[in-house]
Amino acid sequence: GAVVSQHPSRVICKSGTSVKIECRSLDFQATTMFWYRQFPKKSLMLMATSNEGSKATYEQGVEKDKFLINHASLTLSTLTVTSAHPEDSSFYICSARDGTDHEQYFGPGTRLTVT
Amino acid sequence: GQNIDQPTEMTATEGAIVQINCTYQTSGFNGLFWYQQHAGEAPTFLSYNVLDGLEEKGRFSSFLSRSKGYSYLLLKELQMKDSASYLCAVMDSNYQLIWGAGTKLIIKP
Numbered sequence: 001g002a003v004v005s006q007h008p009s010r011v012i013c014k015s016g017t018s019v020k021i022e023c024r025s026l027d028f029q030a031t032t033m034f035w036y037r038q039f040p041k042k043s044l045m046l047m048a049t050s051n052e053g054s055k056a057t058y059e060q061g062v063e064k065d066k067f068l069i070n071h072a073s074l075t076l077s078t079l080t081v082t083s084a085h086p087e088d089s090s091f092y093i094c095s096a097r098d099g100t101d102h103e104q105y106f107g108p109g110t111r112l113t114v115t
Numbered sequence: 116g117q118n119i120d121q122p123t124e125m126t127a128t129e130g131a132i133v134q135i136n137c138t139y140q141t142s143g144f145n146g147l148f149w150y151q152q153h154a155g156e157a158p159t160f161l162s163y164n165v166l167d168g169l170e171e172k173g174r175f176s177s178f179l180s181r182s183k184g185y186s187y188l189l190l191k192e193l194q195m196k197d198s199a200s201y202l203c204a205v206m207d208s209n210y211q212l213i214w215g216a217g218t219k220l221i222i223k224p
Contacts, residue, residue, distance in 0.1 A: 034212075043202065043216040044158070093157050102146055102206055106157040 003027055004096050006107035013084055013114055021079045021110045023094030029074035030096035034104060035067075038091045050077055084114045117141045119215035121203050126221045127193055135188045135201050135218045143208020149177050149188045150202040152217065158202055161188070190220075198222045 003026040013019050023033060032051050036044040048064075050056035050071035058064045068080040077096075081088055091111055095104040118140045127133040139147070146165040150158035164170055164179035164186060176189040188201055203215040 043214045046212070046214075049211070091155075102210065103148075103160060103163060104212065106150075106159070109155075109157040111155075 002098070002103075002105045004030075004094065004105045004107040006094055006110050008110060009108060010111045011113070013112070015085055015114055016083055018080055018082045019084055019112060021081075021092055021094075021112075023077045023079070023096070023107050025075045025096045025098070025105070028096075028098045028105075030077070031074065031099035032097045033071055033077040034095045034097075035069060035077075035079050036093045036095065038093060038109075044093065047079075081112065084112070086114045088112065089114045117207065117213050119203055119205060119213055121201075121215045121218045123216070124219045124221065126223060127190075129193055129195060129222055129224050131193050132189065132191050133193060133220065135190075135203075135220065137186045137188070137203035137215060139184050139186070139203070139205045139213070139215075141205045141207045141213055144181060145206040145208065145210055147177075147179055147186050148204045148206070148212065149175075149186075150204065152200045152202055154199075161201075193222050195222050195224070 005024045007022045035047045038044050046059050047062045048056040048058045048069050050069050052071050052074050056069035071077040091109050093109040094107045121137045149161040152158040162177035169178045174191045179186045200217040200219050202217045204212045
């Protein structure tokens with residue numbers, strides 16, 4: 001149980017375009033979802049926390065107008081990278097928590113490359 | 116400030132035992148997690164400690180001392196597939212995970 005999927009797994013886009021990444025909890029209801037970014041050989045960096053039906057809470061230094069997060073249902077959250085630039089190229093990982101325990105279940109990640 | 120410290124890299128031999136240490140200073144404590152992350156993949160859960168002591172799960176064990184702000188992950192009978200990064204994370208008083216930078220474990224035959 002506790003499976004989280006992400007789509008797409010890899011995406012290459014041109015600078016200036018927008019990219020949407022989906023995160024789904026497949027067999028549980030995710031009351032809270034987290035979005036992380038990870039640069040090569042670095043630890044996970046929390047970008048934002050989203051609770052179903054409410055606005056996401058962004059970490060300091062993360063531009064909320066650039067990284068749009070929507071958590072419209074208990075099984076789906078989306079991250080849209082708007083007007084992507086090469087420096088946005090990274091590994092984006094979502095995780096979800098079901099509210100009954102404190103463990104976060106991670107999605108497989110999305111490798112974004114902006115050319 | 117909040118801080119998680121773990122060694123950057125460790126090397127061990129196949130079949131041996133390795134201990135990866137983690138020290139932390141956080142605002143509040145609601146448990147400590149260890150995750151394994153292979154290159155290019157998302158982290159996978161290994162263990163959760165909220166009370167002092169040793170939790171054993173197969174070849175992996177995790178220890179916690181809350182008074183010392185210290186944990187370790189013990190890996191026994193090392194296999195080549197154990198080569199990965201091991202991430203220590205502490206859940207603070209706001210139930211937010213504070214992540215260490217990870218320890219890259221290299222297993223040699």
